[in-house]
Amino acid sequence: MDPVLKAENLSVEYLSKKGYVHALDDISLEIGKGETVGIVGETGSGKSTLAKAILGILPLGARVGGNLLLRETDLTRLRGEPLRRIRGRDIALIFQDPMTRLNPLMTIEDHFLETIKAHESVSDREAHERTVRALTSMRVPESRIRNYPHEFSGGMRQRIMIALAVVLRPSLLVADEPTTSLDVIVEAQILEILEDLKKVSGMSLLLITHNLGIVSEICDRVLVLYAGKMAELGPVGDIFARPIHPYTRLLLKSVIHLETKELYSIDGTPPDLIDPPSGCRFHPRCPYAQTVCSEKVPPFQEFRPGQPASCLFGKDFLDQDNAA
Amino acid sequence: MPPSSPQAPAPLLEVRDLFVHFPVKMPFIQRLFSFNRLAVHAVDGVSFTLRPGEIFGLVGESGCGKTTVGRTILRLMQPTSGRIKFEGVDITRTKERRLRPLRKRMQIIFQDPHASLNPAMTIGHAIGHPLKIHGLASGDKDVRARVLSIMQEVGLTPAEQLYSKYPSDLSGGQKQRAVIARAIILVPKLIVADEPVAMLDMSIRAKILELLLNLKRKFDLTYIFITHDLATAKFVCDRIAIMYLGRIVEVGPVDRIFSDPKHPYTRALLKAIPIPDPRRRGPKTLPKGEVPDAVHPPAGCRFHPRCPAVLATCGWEGRDFIDYLEERRLNPEKVQRDEEVLGPLDEWWAKGFRAGRKIGKHDPAQLIEHVRRILTEAQPQMNQAVRDVSVRDRQITVEFHHPDPLSPKEVEGRLVECLLY
Numbered sequence: 001m002d003p004v005l006k007a008e009n010l011s012v013e014y015l016s017k018k019g020y021v022h023a024l025d026d027i028s029l030e031i032g033k034g035e036t037v038g039i040v041g042e043t044g045s046g047k048s049t050l051a052k053a054i055l056g057i058l059p060l061g062a063r064v065g066g067n068l069l070l071r072e073t074d075l076t077r078l079r080g081e082p083l084r085r086i087r088g089r090d091i092a093l094i095f096q097d098p099m100t101r102l103n104p105l106m107t108i109e110d111h112f113l114e115t116i117k118a119h120e121s122v123s124d125r126e127a128h129e130r131t132v133r134a135l136t137s138m139r140v141p142e143s144r145i146r147n148y149p150h151e152f153s154g155g156m157r158q159r160i161m162i163a164l165a166v167v168l169r170p171s172l173l174v175a176d177e178p179t180t181s182l183d184v185i186v187e188a189q190i191l192e193i194l195e196d197l198k199k200v201s202g203m204s205l206l207l208i209t210h211n212l213g214i215v216s217e218i219c220d221r222v223l224v225l226y227a228g229k230m231a232e233l234g235p236v237g238d239i240f241a242r243p244i245h246p247y248t249r250l251l252l253k254s255v256i257h258l259e260t261k262e263l264y265s266i267d268g269t270p271p272d273l274i275d276p277p278s279g280c281r282f283h284p285r286c287p288y289a290q291t292v293c294s295e296k297v298p299p300f301q302e303f304r305p306g307q308p309a310s311c312l313f314g315k316d317f318l319d320q321d322n323a324a
Numbered sequence: 325m326p327p328s329s330p331q332a333p334a335p336l337l338e339v340r341d342l343f344v345h346f347p348v349k350m351p352f353i354q355r356l357f358s359f360n361r362l363a364v365h366a367v368d369g370v371s372f373t374l375r376p377g378e379i380f381g382l383v384g385e386s387g388c389g390k391t392t393v394g395r396t397i398l399r400l401m402q403p404t405s406g407r408i409k410f411e412g413v414d415i416t417r418t419k420e421r422r423l424r425p426l427r428k429r430m431q432i433i434f435q436d437p438h439a440s441l442n443p444a445m446t447i448g449h450a451i452g453h454p455l456k457i458h459g460l461a462s463g464d465k466d467v468r469a470r471v472l473s474i475m476q477e478v479g480l481t482p483a484e485q486l487y488s489k490y491p492s493d494l495s496g497g498q499k500q501r502a503v504i505a506r507a508i509i510l511v512p513k514l515i516v517a518d519e520p521v522a523m524l525d526m527s528i529r530a531k532i533l534e535l536l537l538n539l540k541r542k543f544d545l546t547y548i549f550i551t552h553d554l555a556t557a558k559f560v561c562d563r564i565a566i567m568y569l570g571r572i573v574e575v576g577p578v579d580r581i582f583s584d585p586k587h588p589y590t591r592a593l594l595k596a597i598p599i600p601d602p603r604r605r606g607p608k609t610l611p612k613g614e615v616p617d618a619v620h621p622p623a624g625c626r627f628h629p630r631c632p633a634v635l636a637t638c639g640w641e642g643r644d645f646i647d648y649l650e651e652r653r654l655n656p657e658k659v660q661r662d663e664e665v666l667g668p669l670d671e672w673w674a675k676g677f678r679a680g681r682k683i684g685k686h687d688p689a690q691l692i693e694h695v696r697r698i699l700t701e702a703q704p705q706m707n708q709a710v711r712d713v714s715v716r717d718r719q720i721t722v723e724f725h726h727p728d729p730l731s732p733k734e735v736e737g738r739l740v741e742c743l744l745y
Contacts, residue, residue: 252600
């Protein structure tokens, strides 16, 4: 099946006062139709940079390498109007904090009319009808269509954001920490809505989060990023049950959940991406690191079908697993 | 151990019927003409007792009042009414000057370590600052020695090197260690830790929690641990209080509450937590809607509009009926008939236990009949709570029964505020 989006050797560098920040390095990923892919990582892992690169909203001066293919179009080569036509219609984005993305001076209906009319030439009447349909499907009553963003609760605003993002039926929805500012119950409600939406529309979802619980609840596949590089990719079941990369293992171990009996944390802090560690970028924090880990950059290779990882000792970990 | 048992040590802190209301800002003219001052009911009758040496969790969603309770206990905010006793001394109305010596014995750790450190103060200076404020050091040399030793204690090493660094040179975890060091340098009795790890990456949260647990043992501290994260609360706390809209709905030992939650809200919270195990995915029954506005908290039990186990006696009121009308309008089969007979929603009013609207030219009998019919399609508990549907003076009114009185009850080793028990 043709992927909806395909990243090939994607890299992003920002210029900062101290030099170039290697925010993303050599990312290759395919997102299939109707698939939910989770991107997990700590602060500075490059997960939000990936979202921005896909949407073409990187800050000025960012250097992008590699390709980002939406069907035949390479998004990294597009600028201005052609990119604007794709954004919103084919790829849509929802953010962590809906309040900062909705215009406080515009009614909810105006947001929708603006979006619809920017991409399609439809009558006012049809645009209005589509707005009502999109909102009621997110359980926002029609009577509130002319309210302003501040008149809604946090969960309602996030539902409005989702409705606004999908009103043009995009093939890919990128959700950057969509529930981080919400409480657990509302978070669970929003996740349920996203799942229902996917079932109905068949769109693909790229979910960026630091919350492994959410990933395990709704994702099909997971990409684990560490310091701008791919640490491991795989089906959600394998990643949680049989992770290969030490970082994935330790990250899973550090999650505090209801059955946690013992606390665990990874020593050290994520590295400075202006001058990232040599060899494997995780080696300074890795309890299994050998001398070779600081010398050789590990290739991103498959250890189980559909489960590549970038660890020089991946084979040993795999054998240990199989023996156990 | 029940609090009344004779072996129980004297409580470190007692909070009785604490209310903290914040006035809602209104334009001057509006204030002149409004009889009732509107207030945010941030904390609305909270009582608990803290024993020395325990870790007591205040757990709930945003807006439940947990942070306000924590800050009011330390008198960083003024209580509206109620009583706060610290080490047997009533500090509810103590003047700031006389409160200051007590402040040495109660400290706070905030959520955002970056915002709690002065960016222009070195780490060493910041940690030693409380010693100077309270005049507890005999000179700069003494301050430095004590700061360095406490820095070792919290794992801010190499201490000599970090002493003269600024907050911006430190990682999030290191900054939080500095904030903790500043809180314990006075060797307090009580520490209020307000979401101490929420801003930190998952991979370093455990380190900070472990540090807090170690410091507690070493310095014989008592914590109030404020968090929205039930999993962390379960691991860290001895007892927890689950808060909802300014009230404690369930309080008791951690193991009891987590193994067998009694309040429907506690149950809902526990069920909503995402589980990091894809094999245990499944549909969840979630409470509907969101936490309501704390300016007008719901009547009766505040959780009743969302509660999956709601009874007819829980506090049904006028606006629940209007919410129900609104909910029906999301249903394409019902919207047309409802609009014809009941008219636009903004013509309906709700006041206390009643809701209604002017009926205009409508036939009263037909209206009453339609309202009664749609009530039978509502949750049965809401329908049972209806006292009367009537038309008087061209006004249709739906009136609900008053709720049964609600108070905390002892249920299997914990207190629960719910009419189910």
